[in-house]
Structures are given as structure tokens and as C-alpha cells.
Amino acid sequence: MNLLQYVPGDSFLHKLNPVTKLFAAFLYGVACIVTQSVWVEIVLIMLMLAISTLAGLQKRALHLAKNLFILGLFMFVLQLLFVRTGEPLLVYNNFCxxxxxxxxxxxxxxxxxxxxxxxxxxxxxxxxxxxLCSALVKCLHVPYKYAFIVTTAFRFVPLFTTEFHDIEDAQKARGVEYDTKNFFKKMSLIAPLFVPLLISSLKKVDSGAVSAELRGFHLRTVKSGYKEYPFGLQDGICAVCILCLIAGAAVL
Amino acid sequence: MLTFDKVSFAYPDAKETINQLSFHIEKGEMVSLIGSNGAGKSTISRLANGLLLPTAGKVYVDGADTQRTKTSAIAKKVGFLFQNPDRQICQNSVYDEIAFGLKVQGFSKEETDRRTKEVLETFSLKGDWFPFTRSRGERQRIALASVLVTKPELVILDEPTTGLDYRECIMIMDYLTQLNKTENVTVLMVSHDMELVQEYAKRVLVLTRGRLVGDGNTNAIMKDMSILSKANVIPAQIPTLALKFGDRFSDVYTIEEMVDAIKKEKQQGKGEVAS
Incomplete structure (x- = not known):
């Protein structure tokens, strides 16, 4: 499952202004950071899963939550072992x-x-x-060059993932065993894959840059895009909700 | 050598790409897989070396079920040439690149060195070249050399001549034909180039939307317009021309045969071809 890929839809969330979506996502993250309550964190996660369901993305959100849970588990163990504040909970042979x-x-x-x-x-x-790129240029007057760099970087991630898997397949076909349980051997086998990936990435970036230049990339201004991104009532509602959420998260 | 037994395959979140496909390729055959884009040609070639596993049915490589055999074990028997050589090349010198497959498969240092030098000479390559800066044709030759150095029993070529000029294309195909004749190596070639298929393949498998619509002798398939049109394939020029000339040209498939047939017609002063 490609987690960075756009999923077409007609939901309330899809119809929001891209700038609103960007800030809402950012501020939702802020709400998760400002709260000091585990229960509020759980509520925020559940709320986000419910919102994803509204946009028809429940499967993707659950898949992502499952993957993030593994990362969370790793962080949990580290924090558990290294943070030493409060009362001892598990003590064995005088070792906490x-x-x-x-x-x-x-x-x-x-x-x-x-x-x-x-x-x-x-x-x-x-x-x-x-x-997202056009809305950043139109609504926030971000220079097109910078908006393009950011959005292109995200757009290239799934491309490179596919490329990496193809390169891996090519090496498997030559007899390389990536399913070895020896971590160091696995790393030594994976390392050479970055050479073709780097070469193909540079080639793609270079040909993309030439192609953009040939089509007058440098001539593009704020007025070049024909599509408008007006803010509507739903954007206002979203902004109010997200501000309430931050306030609630900070207080609780 | 290769058997597909009622094989079906679907990519995640996609419709079935291959549907109940069955065929068998004998050792020493030179077979071409043709069909329009999206017919499932590349999927079949990846199923044949265990990179993909069937969702239903079985794929056997030299009697071994690909679902029960490691890809690395299959790789000892099956050589796979990708359409894009840049995905395959991962070492900083041509020598290391060609020796890579041998090292991975556990060949001794002496044997690796001997075989690598032999292949370098055969393919007119220099061991100290930096592979990534060579021309497309040279990179394809490097990729093919690194596949063939392990002496696989079955060679799968996914669009082997894409981006090559005519001379490079002929060189690669002639080498594979020689290998097929002298070493009895089985060749499965996925190709869009009907002229190439007509000239080199002995048997053709025609694919449409994951189903086999034709399987037979290359000459017979190339003149069966109903099969080729089902697969949205434009036939090779010589058999098409021969079909238009009528029954007297029914055995004409190559340029040489066409020249001979026209000369014969002229000598006899027959029909529209002679005029």
C-alpha cells in the first residue's frame, strides 16, 4: 500500500481548501504535542481514525496506525527503560x-x-x-519554485520506492538472498542497491528539470495557474474545530 | 523446463492479471511471448523465476515448484534480463558487475575469475569500465553478460532489445541463438518487435488480457491474422506481404525467402509480383 498516494473522493475533507488541509494536519499534530494526557492522545487517535473513515480511508488509516504502532512500541521500550522519574514500579534484586x-x-x-x-x-x-502546490502559490504567495520543490519531493517518494523494489527484484533474480536472518549480511547485501537507485534518481531529477525548463518553468508566476482555491464555509468550520481541539488538548 | 499449470495472478488492489494460464516449455526451446501492453507478459516472466508467486495454480522450473523453492535457488537455473539494465547494474566496474552473480552463488575465486574474463572477451567488454557511464547498448550487453556468466539453463529476456540499435540487437540475438544451439539453453523472450520474433523465435505464445490466445510455430502464428488481431499485435512485414501475394508465397517468412520467391516469379513471368 502506497501511503503517500492520493485517493480520489468526494468527501467533506476532499473538498476543503488544500491550505486548510495542510494547516489542519499541522495543528492536529500540535494538539497531540501540547496535551499531557494519555487519554486525550488516545481520543485524538480515535478521532483521526473516525475522520479517515468519513473520507473513505479507514483501511489506509488502520494500516498506517498498525505500522506506526511498531515505531511507537520501539519508542515505548526506550522511554520505559531510560526515564527514571516517579516511583519504582518493577524492582528485581534491587534493580529498578x-x-x-x-x-x-x-x-x-x-x-x-x-x-x-x-x-x-x-x-x-x-x-x-x-x-497543494498551486494553492500554496495562490493563497499564501509562496514562490512557485519552492512550492514545486516541496511537492515534487513528496511525489518522488512512491516513485523511488517502486524503483527500489524493482532493483531489489533484479538482484534477487541473480541469486541474492535478502531473507537472511543475519542483520550484518543483510545490510551488506542491501548497500549495493543504493548505487543504481542513486543513479536512476539523479537521471530522473535531471531529465525532469530539463523537461520543466523546456516548457517554460521559469516563466511561471502567481497568475499562471487558472484554477482558483477560494476559502469556503467548510474551511471556516474546520479552522474553528481544530482551534477548539488545540484548546481542549492544552487544558485537559 | 518451464511449466505453468492453471496459473492465476493478481496484484494487490488490482483485477486478476493472469487467468488460468497453462503452457509448457521444453528444454532447448526458443520461445517468444507476445501481446499488447498490459497483456501480462512481464508478469509471466516474473512468475517464471519466482519473483512473483501465483495466487492460484503452480509454476514449475525444471520440476521445482516456485512456491516451495527459494528465489536464490531458482536463480541458479534461471537467468533474467530486465528491460532496463540500470536496475541490474550495481557494481562500480564491469568486472565486479559480471563477477557479482558468481560470487553470490558461491563460485570459487578462480572459477569466478576465469568465467568473468571469458565473458568479458565474448561480449567485447573491458573489466575496468565504470558501467553507469557507458552507452545504453553497452549497459545492456553488460547486464546480459552478467546474466549469462552463471550459465543458466533457462534465460528469460524482458524486452531485450529496447533502446538498442540494429547492430547491437543482432549481436545479442545471434549470441543467444548460438547459446541455444550449442549449449541447449532454453530462451523465453518477451518482445514487441515482431521482426525479431519472426527471425529468432521458433515458437510463439500470444497473450491477451492474461489469457493465452495462441501457442504454436512462429511461422503459423505470424500468418494467423485472427490470433494476432485478438492480441492487438502488428505482424512482421514479410509474412504480411507474403499473405497479400497469395498462396504461391505461403512458405515465405524471411527476406531471403521473399527475394528467392520474387526471382522465381520473374523468371516464370507469373502474376502481379512478376509485373
């Missing part, structure tokens, strides 16, 4: 394995990671990169 402070900090951080990443992924799923 973790404390109450470590547990609450670990829970908060692991849920925070899931909570902040989910809205960003939803943003990519409900926003076309061209629209």
Missing part, C-alpha cells in the same frame, strides 16, 4: 527496571507519534500534490 514516570512518559510518547503522523498521511491521501 522501570518507574511510574517512565511508564507514563513512554505511553504518552508512543501515542503522540501515532497521533501526529496520522493527520499528515491523511493529508497526502486527500490532497493532490498539484493542488
Amino acid at each position: 527496571f522501570f518507574t511510574t514516570g517512565g511508564l507514563s512518559s513512554a505511553l504518552l510518547l508512543s501515542f503522540r507519534i501515532i497521533g501526529t503522523m496520522l493527520p499528515l498521511m491523511l493529508l497526502f491521501a486527500i490532497t493532490q500534490m498539484n493542488d
Whole structure:
């Protein structure tokens, strides 16, 4: 499943202004960061899954949440072992394995990671990169060159992922065993794959730049785009909701 | 050598690409797989070396079920040439690139060196070249050399002549034909180039939307317009011309045969061809 790919749809979320979506995703992440309550983090994650369901993206959101959970679990273990505040919770032979402070900090951080990443992924799923780029130029007057760089970088991620898998397949076909359990051997086998990936990426970027130049990239201004991105009532509602959410998250 | 037994395959989140496909390729055959874009040609070639596994049915490579055999074990018998050589090349010198497959498969240092030098000479390549800056034709030759150096029993070529000029194309195909004749290597070639298929393949498999609509002798398939039109394939020029000239040209498939047939017609002063 390509998590950065746009999923066409006609939901309330799809119809929002791309700039509103971008800021909403960012501010949702802020809400997850400002809260100090594990329960609020859980509520925010559940709310985001519900919002994803509204946009018809429940499968993708659950898949992402599952992957982020693994990352969260890793962070949980680290926090649990290294944060030493509060009362000891598990002590064995005078050695304290973790404390109450470590547990609450670990829970908060692991849920925070899931909570902040989910809205960003939803943003990519409900926003076309061209629209995001044009809206940044039209509404916020960001120079086209910079908006293009950012959106193109995101657009290239799935391309490079596919390319990497194809290169990996080519090496598998030559007898390279990537399913080895030896971590160091696996790394030594994967390392050569970055050479063809780097070469093909540079070639793609170079040919893309030449192609853009030949079609008058440098002539593009704010007025060049014909599509308008007006803010509507739904954008206002979204802004109010997200501000309430931040306020609620900060207070609770 | 290669058997597809009622094989079906679907990519995740997509409709079935291959549907109940069955065919068998004997050892030493030179077979071409043709069909329009999206017919499933590349999917079949990836199923044949275990890079993809069937969602239903079985694929056997030399009797081994690909679902029960590691890709690395299949790679010892099956050589795969990708359409884009840049995906395959991963070493900083041509020598290392060609030796890479041998090292991975556990050949001794002496054997690796001997075979690599032999292949470098055969393909007119220099071991100290930096592969990424060579021409497209040279990179394709490097990729093919690194596939053939392991002496696979079955060679699968996915559009082997894309981006090559005529001379490079002929060189590669002549080498594969020689290998097929002298070493009894089985060749499965995926190609859009009907002239190439007509000239080199002995048997053709015609594919349309994941189904086999034709399987037979190249000459017979090239003159069966109903099969070729089903697969949206434009036939090779000589058989098409021969069909237009009528029954007297029914055995004409190559340029040489066409020249001979026209000369014969002229000598006999017959029909529109002679005039």
C-alpha cells in the first residue's frame, strides 16, 4: 500500500481548501504535542481514525496506525527503560527496571507519534500534490519554485520506492538472498542497491528539470495557474474545530 | 523446463492479471511471448523465476515448484534480463558487475575469475569500465553478460532489445541463438518487435488480457491474422506481404525467402509480383 498516494473522493475533507488541509494536519499534530494526557492522545487517535473513515480511508488509516504502532512500541521500550522519574514500579534484586514516570512518559510518547503522523498521511491521501502546490502559490504567495520543490519531493517518494523494489527484484533474480536472518549480511547485501537507485534518481531529477525548463518553468508566476482555491464555509468550520481541539488538548 | 499449470495472478488492489494460464516449455526451446501492453507478459516472466508467486495454480522450473523453492535457488537455473539494465547494474566496474552473480552463488575465486574474463572477451567488454557511464547498448550487453556468466539453463529476456540499435540487437540475438544451439539453453523472450520474433523465435505464445490466445510455430502464428488481431499485435512485414501475394508465397517468412520467391516469379513471368 502506497501511503503517500492520493485517493480520489468526494468527501467533506476532499473538498476543503488544500491550505486548510495542510494547516489542519499541522495543528492536529500540535494538539497531540501540547496535551499531557494519555487519554486525550488516545481520543485524538480515535478521532483521526473516525475522520479517515468519513473520507473513505479507514483501511489506509488502520494500516498506517498498525505500522506506526511498531515505531511507537520501539519508542515505548526506550522511554520505559531510560526515564527514571516517579516511583519504582518493577524492582528485581534491587534493580529498578522501570518507574511510574517512565511508564507514563513512554505511553504518552508512543501515542503522540501515532497521533501526529496520522493527520499528515491523511493529508497526502486527500490532497493532490498539484493542488497543494498551486494553492500554496495562490493563497499564501509562496514562490512557485519552492512550492514545486516541496511537492515534487513528496511525489518522488512512491516513485523511488517502486524503483527500489524493482532493483531489489533484479538482484534477487541473480541469486541474492535478502531473507537472511543475519542483520550484518543483510545490510551488506542491501548497500549495493543504493548505487543504481542513486543513479536512476539523479537521471530522473535531471531529465525532469530539463523537461520543466523546456516548457517554460521559469516563466511561471502567481497568475499562471487558472484554477482558483477560494476559502469556503467548510474551511471556516474546520479552522474553528481544530482551534477548539488545540484548546481542549492544552487544558485537559 | 518451464511449466505453468492453471496459473492465476493478481496484484494487490488490482483485477486478476493472469487467468488460468497453462503452457509448457521444453528444454532447448526458443520461445517468444507476445501481446499488447498490459497483456501480462512481464508478469509471466516474473512468475517464471519466482519473483512473483501465483495466487492460484503452480509454476514449475525444471520440476521445482516456485512456491516451495527459494528465489536464490531458482536463480541458479534461471537467468533474467530486465528491460532496463540500470536496475541490474550495481557494481562500480564491469568486472565486479559480471563477477557479482558468481560470487553470490558461491563460485570459487578462480572459477569466478576465469568465467568473468571469458565473458568479458565474448561480449567485447573491458573489466575496468565504470558501467553507469557507458552507452545504453553497452549497459545492456553488460547486464546480459552478467546474466549469462552463471550459465543458466533457462534465460528469460524482458524486452531485450529496447533502446538498442540494429547492430547491437543482432549481436545479442545471434549470441543467444548460438547459446541455444550449442549449449541447449532454453530462451523465453518477451518482445514487441515482431521482426525479431519472426527471425529468432521458433515458437510463439500470444497473450491477451492474461489469457493465452495462441501457442504454436512462429511461422503459423505470424500468418494467423485472427490470433494476432485478438492480441492487438502488428505482424512482421514479410509474412504480411507474403499473405497479400497469395498462396504461391505461403512458405515465405524471411527476406531471403521473399527475394528467392520474387526471382522465381520473374523468371516464370507469373502474376502481379512478376509485373
